[in-house]
Amino acid sequence: MAMALVRSPSSAPEFPGRQLARLERPLRLHRGGVIEQPVVAHETWGRLNAARDNTVLLFTGLSPPAHAASSPADPKPGWWESMIGEGKPIDTRRYFVVCVNSLGSPYGSSSPASIDPRTGRPYGISFPELSVEDIATAGHEALRTLGIERVAAVIGPSLGGMTVLAYCALFPDEVDSVVTISGAARANPFAIALRSLQREMVRSDPAWRGGSYEPGRGPRLGLRLARKLGTITYRSADEWNERFGRRRVPETAGIAGDFRPQFEVEAYLEHQAQRFADLFDANAYLYLSRAMDNFDLADHGGGSLAAAFAKFKVRRALVIGVETDMLFPVDQQREIADHLRAAGRARVEYHAFPSLQGHDAFLVDLARFEPAIGEFLK
Amino acid sequence: MAMALVRSPSSAPEFPGRQLARLERPLRLHRGGVIEQPVVAHETWGRLNAARDNTVLLFTGLSPPAHAASSPADPKPGWWESMIGEGKPIDTRRYFVVCVNSLGSPYGSSSPASIDPRTGRPYGISFPELSVEDIATAGHEALRTLGIERVAAVIGPSLGGMTVLAYCALFPDEVDSVVTISGAARANPFAIALRSLQREMVRSDPAWRGGSYEPGRGPRLGLRLARKLGTITYRSADEWNERFGRRRVPETAGIAGDFRPQFEVEAYLEHQAQRFADLFDANAYLYLSRAMDNFDLADHGGGSLAAAFAKFKVRRALVIGVETDMLFPVDQQREIADHLRAAGRARVEYHAFPSLQGHDAFLVDLARFEPAIGEFLK
Numbered sequence: 161m162a163m164a165l166v167r168s169p170s171s172a173p174e175f176p177g178r179q180l181a182r183l184e185r186p187l188r189l190h191r192g193g194v195i196e197q198p199v200v201a202h203e204t205w206g207r208l209n210a211a212r213d214n215t216v217l218l219f220t221g222l223s224p225p226a227h228a229a230s231s232p233a234d235p236k237p238g239w240w241e242s243m244i245g246e247g248k249p250i251d252t253r254r255y256f257v258v259c260v261n262s263l264g265s266p267y268g269s270s271s272p273a274s275i276d277p278r279t280g281r282p283y284g285i286s287f288p289e290l291s292v293e294d295i296a297t298a299g300h301e302a303l304r305t306l307g308i309e310r311v312a313a314v315i316g317p318s319l320g321g322m323t324v325l326a327y328c329a330l331f332p333d334e335v336d337s338v339v340t341i342s343g344a345a346r347a348n349p350f351a352i353a354l355r356s357l358q359r360e361m362v363r364s365d366p367a368w369r370g371g372s373y374e375p376g377r378g379p380r381l382g383l384r385l386a387r388k389l390g391t392i393t394y395r396s397a398d399e400w401n402e403r404f405g406r407r408r409v410p411e412t413a414g415i416a417g418d419f420r421p422q423f424e425v426e427a428y429l430e431h432q433a434q435r436f437a438d439l440f441d442a443n444a445y446l447y448l449s450r451a452m453d454n455f456d457l458a459d460h461g462g463g464s465l466a467a468a469f470a471k472f473k474v475r476r477a478l479v480i481g482v483e484t485d486m487l488f489p490v491d492q493q494r495e496i497a498d499h500l501r502a503a504g505r506a507r508v509e510y511h512a513f514p515s516l517q518g519h520d521a522f523l524v525d526l527a528r529f530e531p532a533i534g535e536f537l538k
Numbered sequence: 539m540a541m542a543l544v545r546s547p548s549s550a551p552e553f554p555g556r557q558l559a560r561l562e563r564p565l566r567l568h569r570g571g572v573i574e575q576p577v578v579a580h581e582t583w584g585r586l587n588a589a590r591d592n593t594v595l596l597f598t599g600l601s602p603p604a605h606a607a608s609s610p611a612d613p614k615p616g617w618w619e620s621m622i623g624e625g626k627p628i629d630t631r632r633y634f635v636v637c638v639n640s641l642g643s644p645y646g647s648s649s650p651a652s653i654d655p656r657t658g659r660p661y662g663i664s665f666p667e668l669s670v671e672d673i674a675t676a677g678h679e680a681l682r683t684l685g686i687e688r689v690a691a692v693i694g695p696s697l698g699g700m701t702v703l704a705y706c707a708l709f710p711d712e713v714d715s716v717v718t719i720s721g722a723a724r725a726n727p728f729a730i731a732l733r734s735l736q737r738e739m740v741r742s743d744p745a746w747r748g749g750s751y752e753p754g755r756g757p758r759l760g761l762r763l764a765r766k767l768g769t770i771t772y773r774s775a776d777e778w779n780e781r782f783g784r785r786r787v788p789e790t791a792g793i794a795g796d797f798r799p800q801f802e803v804e805a806y807l808e809h810q811a812q813r814f815a816d817l818f819d820a821n822a823y824l825y826l827s828r829a830m831d832n833f834d835l836a837d838h839g840g841g842s843l844a845a846a847f848a849k850f851k852v853r854r855a856l857v858i859g860v861e862t863d864m865l866f867p868v869d870q871q872r873e874i875a876d877h878l879r880a881a882g883r884a885r886v887e888y889h890a891f892p893s894l895q896g897h898d899a900f901l902v903d904l905a906r907f908e909p910a911i912g913e914f915l916k
Contacts, residue, residue, distance in 0.1 A: 346784065347784070348775060348778070348779055348784075349775075349778040349779060349781075349782040349783060349784065349801065349802075349803040350770070350774075350775035350778050350779075350803075351775075352784075352801050352803055352804065353766075353770050353778070353803050353804065353807055354770060356799065356801070356803075356804045356807065357763065357766045357767060357770065357807070359797050360763060360766070360797075361739070361763060363797055364759055364763065366744075381742055385735065385738060385739060385742065388731075388735045388738070389735060389767065392728070392731050392732060392735065396728075397726060397727075397728035397729075397864070397867060400726070400727040400728050400731070401726055401727060401728075403727075404727040405727060406724065406725070406726075406727065406730075406834065419737050419738075419741055419824055419828060421734065422831075422832075423727065423730050423734070423831065424727075425727040425728075425730055425731050425734075426730065426731065426734045429731055429734065429735070446797055450797060453800075453801065454800075456784065486775070486864065489775060
């Protein structure tokens with residue numbers, strides 16, 4: 161039986177709305193390395209206007225695909241379903257919305273899980289070192305294939321929030337407005353420590369095999385554990401006090417020597433972890449995770465964040481943070497807003513929301529996020 | 539070659555100051571189960587007075603041994619060296635200090651790592667289910683072997699803070715004052731989630747072998763990973779911003795596909811993890827960790843925390859929390875203080891320290907902890 165050469169997890173999702181931008185030239189990466197025949201998956205909503213100046217470019221967090229909202233081609237709800245559409249905060253009657261699948265992510269763009277055209281095999285860990293700047297550049301090149309040279313706004317949460325900052329530093333003349341949500345100008349050591357441990361869980365799973373696992377036979381255990389830690393850090397203790405308290409899963413009594421889940425919160429973690437391990441590629445996870453650690457916008461200002469932000473030419477900026485976010489703490493959002501203000505070019509709007517849902521609030525606390533983003537884009 | 543029947547990790551520490559209280563009767567545990575020929579390791583400082591009323595009983599966190607301070611028998615510094623001794627906050631000119639090695643801990647007390655007298659082999663996971671109440675009771679019974687029927691104060695940080703609450707509920711007539719530091723009246727779902735994941739890391743290590751590993755050949759990888767997560771949650775993001783920032787380990791350049799530590803914070807985690815895996819027994823870790831999840835002081839008040847606290851008869855209480863503690867958050871300390879005040883019997887002193895060191899502050903921010911505890915015990 162011939163083995164399929166596409167490295168797909170056990171239940172790879174299908175994205176009928178997905179488009180693949182096949183870039184004409186090799187992609188030179190920020191830290192050296194080249195991707196031959198690069199592909200950037202994306203989805204779009206709304207229409208590009210005649211002036212080609214109504215594009216909203218959306219970058220994602222670490223794990224979501226480009227399917228941010230439903231469309232005629234793919235009616236499944238997306239991860240920001242209530243945010244994008246006709247009459248919604250990112251209004252597709254006015255804007256042409258492009259959501260990019262991050263370079264390095266396994267959902268269609270060139271990544272450790274995609275085929276290296278030089279070998280006909282998945283890249284695996286022969287994929288060159290990935291930077292947040294490369295994700296920004298890949299999005300930029302995808303827009304070029306669509307004939308777009310300038311964006312009305314670039315928006316991103318989490319890793320996407322880092323990516324929009326890289327985008328503004330790399331392409332300062334091509335962005336009118338920027339929206340950064342629970343992002344960071346650089347990773348702090350607490351977040352680095354958490355991601356380092358997540359990567360070690362993946363790498364410690366014997367099924368990782370130094371990165372050379374067979375398609376569909378990756379380190380599922382390691383991914384499950386890593387995602388549990390992710391889920392813990394994406395929410396907040398206060399939310400879980402309300403949501404789970406100390407309620408127990410009924411069927412599991414306490415048995416000495418039996419350490420299986422007894423509390424509802426443990427069952428919830430398990431559910432989230434299984435879902436992620438079903439979908440995500442382990443090497444892609446490692447690359448994206450490390451790219452977040454290494455991101456430092458100050459690299460674009462000779463080591464100075466202020467100098468890097470001074471390069472930005474955006475006219476308006478919306479910076480949103482969440483007080484209960486432990487992964488991208490609100491201090492890091494204020495830092496972005498303060499630097500943008502100090503640079504003096506942009507009109508800066510800053511919100512620190514008291515949402516209970518921590519880093520994930522932008523997916524959940526839509527009563528706060530929708531009006532803020534809707535007003536900004538009006 | 540005969541195999542040693544003592545389940546000792548690779549570099550088991552020696553405690554020349556350690557005393558072993560061998561209890562006369564079997565220990566009946568809180569959730570059923572019995573320990574035959576129970577042993578409670580402990581160390582002491584100072585002298586019991588003629589009235590036998592000057593004892594300070596100290597319970598520990600999850601991982602430290604009873605060696606809280608140096609002594610003539612063991613001059614190595616203990617984990618609270620600056621807190622215990624002549625003229626120190628817990629002044630041994632006045633008090634007789636007893637620090638108890640928790641039941642279930644591998645440092646000398648009966649535990650999954652100790653020998654089951656019925657089989658001549660280590661208990662492993664045949665050890666009965668452990669509760670925080672059992673740790674309190676074991677400490678109480680150890681005092682009985684020393685001829686002590688009442689304590690001037692019972693003190694504990696972290697797991698020890700839970701233990702002192704259990705002690706006051708179980709033995710209300712035998713405690714004059716209580717000091718709880720970064721403890722909890724019951725585990726919250728965020729802490730349960732973290733400990734559940736830590737246990738899963740240990741259990742997922744093939745070397746755990748369902749709990750039946752050979753002495754010295756336990757799941758070192760799982761313990762290392764679990765301790766890394768512990769270390770992350772014992773400190774605070776703000777402390778690490780100051781202490782590590784984004785400094786890199788010099789010799790590790792970024793190589794694609796090489797995910798070894800590059801940042802100083804990663805090297806620090808590795809050092810802490812190695813040290814713990816050298817010392818601690820995996821099954822003991824699982825039992826103590828699960829005991830913390832299951833602890834709920836409300837069990838002593840028919841499901842009501844207020845009713846449980848109403849049983850306390852302490853005359854004075856000192857409750858200390860740390861604002862940056864994510865594992866035993868300061869809200870949980872205020873909850874203890876509020877309940878003690880509402881119960882109306884004790885004079886309650888409450889501090890929420892702004893220490894940067896999170897849950898570990900009681901070990902580090904001694905400039906705040908020493909005067910607070912010293913004044914209280916005067």
